[in-house]
Amino acid sequence: MSQATRIFVALILALSIGVGAAAIAPERALVVADWVQPIGTMWLHALQMTIVPLVVSLLITGIAATAEAARASTLAGRAFVTFIVLLWISSALxxxxxxxxxxxxxxxxxxAAAxxxxxxxxxxxxxxxxxxxxxxxxxPSNPIASAVNDAFLPMILFTTVFAFAITRLPVEERERLTGFFQAIGNAMLVVINWVLWL
Incomplete structure (x- = not known):
């Protein structure tokens, strides 16, 4: 059974148990829900703790890979511009x-009245x-504080500027930084797999 199937089956099973318990013994179901809630909250926090490092690492490695491809051929640069134009057109449409x-x-x-x-x-x-x-x-005056306070737009703006700055570094430094953030992204995916397995 694949992980996605296991997660889906667990979700359906949990919903069925919750609905059944609420129908049979609503007061006891509320007591049990109070016991179970900290576990669910911890699980959700475990997923949320990977968001900032994963978004930052994926954004940096994505921009670095796009810049590298654009350097290698004009086709990648044209594809990037086409993608942006199509994104704007689809938003307007x-x-x-x-x-x-x-x-x-x-x-x-x-x-309308309702x-x-x-x-x-x-x-x-x-x-x-x-x-x-x-x-x-x-x-952001402090990008770390933006990440801590879940201010994602300033954090993403800083990360984008930082990623474009990395593309201007010498090859050795650029590869070292890109590899570092790629390793962080891969590690976060492992953590997410562990949390989803739980």
């Missing part, structure tokens, strides 16, 4: 199609910071 579908198939009066009521009971969002504050927050 997705937004336009969504707006067109909403115009073509508007919400019924009862659904949505208004649901949103009307939500607490106020507070003051929206200006766009300049968003731009300033993009550039």
């Amino acid at each position: 997705g937004g336009a199609i969504a707006l067109g579908m909403l115009s073509a198939f508007p919400l019924g009066a009862d659904l 949505l208004r009521d649901a949103l009307g009971s939500a607490p106020p969002t507070g003051e929206v910071p200006p766009f300049s504050a968003f731009l300033v927050a993009l550039v």
